[in-house]
Amino acid sequence: MWSRVCLLLSGLFLLLLHTAEGAEHYRISPGDTLEVAVWGYEDLSRTVIVRPDGNISLPVVGELRAQGTTPGELAQRIAESLSRWVKGARVSVIVKSFAQHQVFILGAVARPGVYPLQPGLTVAEAIALAGGFTANADRDHLTVLRRQGAQDVKFSVRFTDNLSREDSAVRFVLQPGDNLIVSEATFTITGAVARPGVYPVGTLRNLEEALATAGGTLTFGDPSRAEVQVGEVVEVVDLLDASVRQRPLQAGMTVRVPERQNTLFIIGEVARAGAYGWQKGRCETLMDALTAAGGPTREARLERVVVNRGNQFLQVNATTPQGARFPLLPTDVVIVPSRPRPSYEWTAILGTLLATYSVIRR
Numbered sequence: 001m002w003s004r005v006c007l008l009l010s011g012l013f014l015l016l017l018h019t020a021e022g023a024e025h026y027r028i029s030p031g032d033t034l035e036v037a038v039w040g041y042e043d044l045s046r047t048v049i050v051r052p053d054g055n056i057s058l059p060v061v062g063e064l065r066a067q068g069t070t071p072g073e074l075a076q077r078i079a080e081s082l083s084r085w086v087k088g089a090r091v092s093v094i095v096k097s098f099a100q101h102q103v104f105i106l107g108a109v110a111r112p113g114v115y116p117l118q119p120g121l122t123v124a125e126a127i128a129l130a131g132g133f134t135a136n137a138d139r140d141h142l143t144v145l146r147r148q149g150a151q152d153v154k155f156s157v158r159f160t161d162n163l164s165r166e167d168s169a170v171r172f173v174l175q176p177g178d179n180l181i182v183s184e185a186t187f188t189i190t191g192a193v194a195r196p197g198v199y200p201v202g203t204l205r206n207l208e209e210a211l212a213t214a215g216g217t218l219t220f221g222d223p224s225r226a227e228v229q230v231g232e233v234v235e236v237v238d239l240l241d242a243s244v245r246q247r248p249l250q251a252g253m254t255v256r257v258p259e260r261q262n263t264l265f266i267i268g269e270v271a272r273a274g275a276y277g278w279q280k281g282r283c284e285t286l287m288d289a290l291t292a293a294g295g296p297t298r299e300a301r302l303e304r305v306v307v308n309r310g311n312q313f314l315q316v317n318a319t320t321p322q323g324a325r326f327p328l329l330p331t332d333v334v335i336v337p338s339r340p341r342p343s344y345e346w347t348a349i350l351g352t353l354l355a356t357y358s359v360i361r362r
Helices: 002-024 071-082 123-129 207-213 286-292 346-361
Strands: 033-038 046-049 055-058 062-065 091-097 102-107 113-116 137-148 151-157 179-184 186-191 197-200 226-230 233-237 254-257 263-268 274-277 305-309 312-316 333-336
Touching: 033 055, 033 071, 046 055, 062 071, 071 091, 102 123, 123 179, 186 207, 207 254, 263 286, 286 333
Parallel strands: 102 179, 186 254, 263 333
Antiparallel strands: 033 046, 033 091, 055 062, 102 113, 137 151, 137 179, 186 197, 226 233, 226 254, 263 274, 305 312, 305 333
């Protein structure tokens, strides 16, 4: 009988010892209730709640950082702060109640806010708790901010069902106090466009629609040498090519339209409108440019060709020898207009009306 009692007492002692060790290794969090006892000094003893900023306030000691420390470490800090007034102060800190473990879900979700943390809660499950993604959420660039010691650590997570990936949202388990941030899907367009900036992807589907959102290319821009960057990969593309303009728009994509260098544009009534490289002996004159573009169409109005040069619009008659030899600069834009549609003379129209009126009177 006595042996059974001894065995029971020893087991209870080990359980209490294990619990005490576990409590001693616990890291204090905001919202925890702490009992701070200063032996022999009841007026200095307090029951305090750790504030959201991670600090507590005590008599004589004042403000003290509690978040991230163990109860033993905090007791030692308090004793050190009291040593100037209380010689050989003995302090104990006990966690009377623990804060409810929570996670913060922010950004492009239906119901952003604070949610209770269930054991084993993954990023995918947390997003479901918050009502799922909004239409413009960037599912490939989720961020988890976690406090580790005195530093905030950033983790990148992808919303994919590929279980082999460590950063998969269905595998990444959240911890108390984590901030899950779902950013909006955006793209950046810079360079020689009317309105460079960062835009939401929204319902935009391709590069053509992205370029239109930014107001289109400026006259000194060279869309034939545009740069498209996705991640670390930069690709030079020709946005004058219709098939390239239909390339799907991706979240995080950056498009840059450079300024033209030794490139002029020929648009309007020519066989092959587009960008052409300017160099000595090639596209150096207006006739050279028209020839490179396959020549004018039948509707071309060559006597009223316009050359856009910076802020100037120069009118040139390409039917004259002087106009044909008009020298072009590398950044010019040559515009070949259409012939006006034939219009009736007002006298003919008036004659027709009078004739119709006389027939009616008869």
